[in-house]
Amino acid sequence: MTQAFWDRVTGARVDRLPAHPLLGRYQLTETGRVNGHDAAAHTPVVPTGSGRWSAGVAGRLGEGTFARDALPDPALAARTAAVVAALATASQQAVPGPPAGSPPSQETEHERWIAVPPLATDLIAQLRAVPDDDPVELLEQAMDADLSRLEAVCQRPEARLRPEASVVPLARARRMAQDAVTYLAAHTEDWQRRSIGGVFPRRLRAIHNEPDPNLYENQVAVQLVDHLIAFVEWRRQRLEATSSVLTDLDELAGQLQSRPWRSSHRLATLIGEFADRVDLNEDVQRLLRRTREHRRRLDRLRTTRLYRDRQVTRRARFSADLRQTNMFVHHQDYRRVAALWRAWARASRTAGLDSSVAPGVFCTGYDQFVALLVARALDALGYVATTPHAPITGGPDLHYEGPGDDILVLRIGNDGVVELSRDGHALLVVVPLPHPLTADGSAGTLHAFVDDLDRARPHTGPPRVVVYPGTRAELKELPPRLRARADSVGNDLPGGPGIGLLPATPTEIDGVERMTRALQWARVASDAAGYPPRIRCPADLLGELTATGSGWLRVADERHLAMDRPPTPAELSTVDNRVAAWRGRRVSPGRRKEHQASADALTAGLHTARALLDRLAHCPVCGLRLGDPRGLHARAGTFTATCRNCRSEWGTRSCGHCGTDYPVIETTSQRSAQGHPVATSGLGNELLAVPCWQATATGTYICPNCGRCGGWGGRPGRDCHRCADPDERN
Incomplete structure (x- = not known):
């Protein structure tokens, strides 16, 4: 198949898929078919229920199989679908009109959309106010009350007597089968002796009653065990995911004091979205204990007499409303089993226990x-x-x-x-x-x-x-x-x-x-990477501008200026005036257009460089701008700055191996994180270049260009094992 697939990871077209493609990585490049269905361009190639895939583009067909773990985890897929449903609701819901006399509401679709938490909090919301008729809660209450009745049925099931004919010794025969004489006449090996009056049999074909457990009621009980195990597992996964979210909230709340206050404010805002739910962890743990106890009891039912009996049919399908048989109406155990089935059926229907995400x-x-x-x-x-x-x-x-x-x-x-x-x-x-x-x-x-x-x-x-x-x-x-x-x-x-x-x-x-x-x-x-920004400047203006912009403008080379720090509005205005005066100088008509273009390019370059430096002058941790532009200190092509608000230090460093300049942030939390293999997942905007976790020297960062850190290849006692050993680096 020629260029039939689009690889999203590398951003390139590919001719064919690997033997076991990754879910969601490859898409069709144009209209075609996926798994036998019409598909538009950029439709992902996904597996069927059996794990196979087929895709056709421009009349040519390809097929193969996915890896075993390609199918999405049902719990993960359900939670992703819950977040997506919340996003769709936020985008479609109408904004309520403001009260009379109040200013009009300015809430936009984007604001409603971004207000959706990136967490599946449906269970948390449910636990906050569980209604009396909640089907999941009613099912768990029914399991608490009636699981012992299901255990009794599985251990001592009722059975009907089924007559069966078989050849048994004469002493064990109680009732002859209808064809007993015919069978005896044809099987002389079962005769004991003959007499003038007839035949004395040694074995006789007789009727005996065998217990048959394959009753409608027992079939329901066996399937109910499987259904309840699936429900308990579904419930456990949701509760554990909810407990993980609540634990994260507690951990983040405990980190607020150790972070700069603006970073703490950002985390506090995130936690504040769930402020009315963080006290639910005890309730979740209680429900988890109950769920695990139910699972232990249900697992024991798999070893019972009824569940292990292969005579009981398992393929029959029953409706939510079971037939009202005598046993389901009058038997004390089977009556409660039927009630437990109906509770499960209601929970499955309303809570979507059997729903799956394609x-x-x-x-x-x-x-x-x-x-x-x-x-x-x-x-x-x-x-x-x-x-x-x-x-x-x-x-x-x-x-x-x-x-x-x-x-x-x-x-x-x-x-x-x-x-x-x-x-x-x-x-x-x-x-x-x-x-x-x-x-x-x-x-x-x-x-x-x-x-x-x-x-x-x-x-x-x-x-x-x-x-x-x-x-x-x-x-x-x-x-x-x-x-x-x-x-x-x-x-x-x-x-x-x-x-x-x-x-x-x-x-x-x-x-x-x-x-x-x-x-x-x-x-x-x-x-x-663009620090210090360079501005192309006419040679006859270099000296004049550097004198005017002393302290923040300098000569980089014979054709360029370098801007070391952001100028104040007054400083920039003075330089702009000098450029405007130079623009107004009288030149020959043949050079006038070129002269004006150079002045325009110089002015644009100065403002572009100033915008770049102004962005660098904002603290990357708390977002506050330096009060004095001179707080951005230039030295040998790099710079450093310190935030007066959160005391974070940021700037650029030069790699001693390849000479690349790269940005770093120095915070208290990072200074104490040396020696940990991976300590970057929760740092958010407090991290730029990553501290090397194997360097013996403190304050060493990994160069993003060559992958070596500041502790490599230099002075004795400061070599980094990670950077010096090729096996470690690769």
Whole structure:
């Protein structure tokens, strides 16, 4: 199949898929068919229930199989669908009109959309006010009351007597079968002796009654055990996910005192969305204990006489309203089993216990979840949307205004990839990948995928980050090096920049923090790479401007100026006046157009450089601008600055190996994080270049260009084992 698929991770067309493709990675490049159904361009190639896929484009067909773990986890898919449903409701709901005499409401669709928490909080909301007729709660109450009756039925089931004919010794025969004489006449081996009066049999074909447990009522009981086990597992997963969210809230609340106050304010705002729910952890733990006890009792029923009897039919399907048999009406145990069945049927119907999310729907939903993370991360960095509509796939661009009058543009392509740009230049590309890379304990899928990413390192173009559904528990099970690779923006990789990997799920609250870290690096690193900004300047104006802009303008070379710090409005106005005066000088008519173009380019260059420095003069942690532009100190092509508000230090450093300048942030939390393999997942906007976790020297950062840190290859006692050993770096 020629160029039939689009690889979202690398942004390239491919001829064919690998033997076991990743879920959501590949899409059709044009209209075709997926799994036998018509599909538009950018439709993801997803597995069927059997794990196979087929795709056709332009009359040519390809097919194959997905990996075992490609199908989405039902709990993850359901929670993603819950977040997507909340986003759809927020986009469609009408804004209520303001009360009489009050100013008109200014709430936009984007504001309602971004207000949706990136967490599946449906269970939390349910626990806050459980109605008396809640079907899930009623089912659990019925299990508390009637599970012992189901145990009694499984251990001592009723059975009907089924007459069966068989050949038995004469002493055991109680009732002859109708064909007993005919059978005896044809089987002389069963005769004991003959006499003149007839035959004395040794064995006789007789009727005996066998107990038959395959009753309608017993079939219901056996299937009810399976249904209740599935319900309890569904309930356990939801409760554990909710407990994880509440635990995250408690942990984040405990970190507020150790962070700068503006960073604490950002976290407090996030926690404040769930302020009325954090006290539910005790209730959740109580429900978890009850659920686990139910699971233990149900597991024991799998060893009972009735459940292990293979004579009981398991393929029959029963409606929610069981037939009113005599046993279901009058038998004290079976009557309660029928009531338990009806409670389960009601919960299954109303709570969606048997609902499943198709792989294609999950892929689309995860794309929207990642878009929500990006929008929330922009909000955490102080950016405000100036366009009213919500981010949608293939929709119009969204404009955001942030610190330093920075304007960013967010665009979601038809393939679901999110691109963030400034002045027409892409800063960051975020690729949703709904395949659980770390779910497999062997991490084989992650190993292979990391190898693909390393082979596809973007030597040019904006940074790319792949967001996948991974949890902290899964990351802890990985080897240290692979754990660091599975949670990286791509700026701390051995050998230089690469495609980053960020885990994020609707059940963990720090997905926004990870995305904030990626956006922080993208927006600041692009500016820091241009420090100090250079402005092309006519040679006869260099000396005059550097004298006028003494302290912030200097000569870079014979054709360029360098701006070391942002000028004040008065300083910039003075230089603009000098440029305007130079523009008005009399020149020959043949050079007039060129002279004016040079003046315009110089003015534009000065203001562009000033805008870049103004963005760098804003604290990346709390967003506050330096009170005095002279607080941005230039030295040997790098700069440092200290925030008077949160006391964070930021600036650029020069790599001793490759000479690349890169931005860093020095905070109290980072200074105490030395020696930890991965300590970056929750730092959010408090991190730019990543501290090296194996360097013996403090304050060493990994160069994003060469992947080595400041403790490598220099003075005795300061060599970094991670950077010196090629095996460690790779």
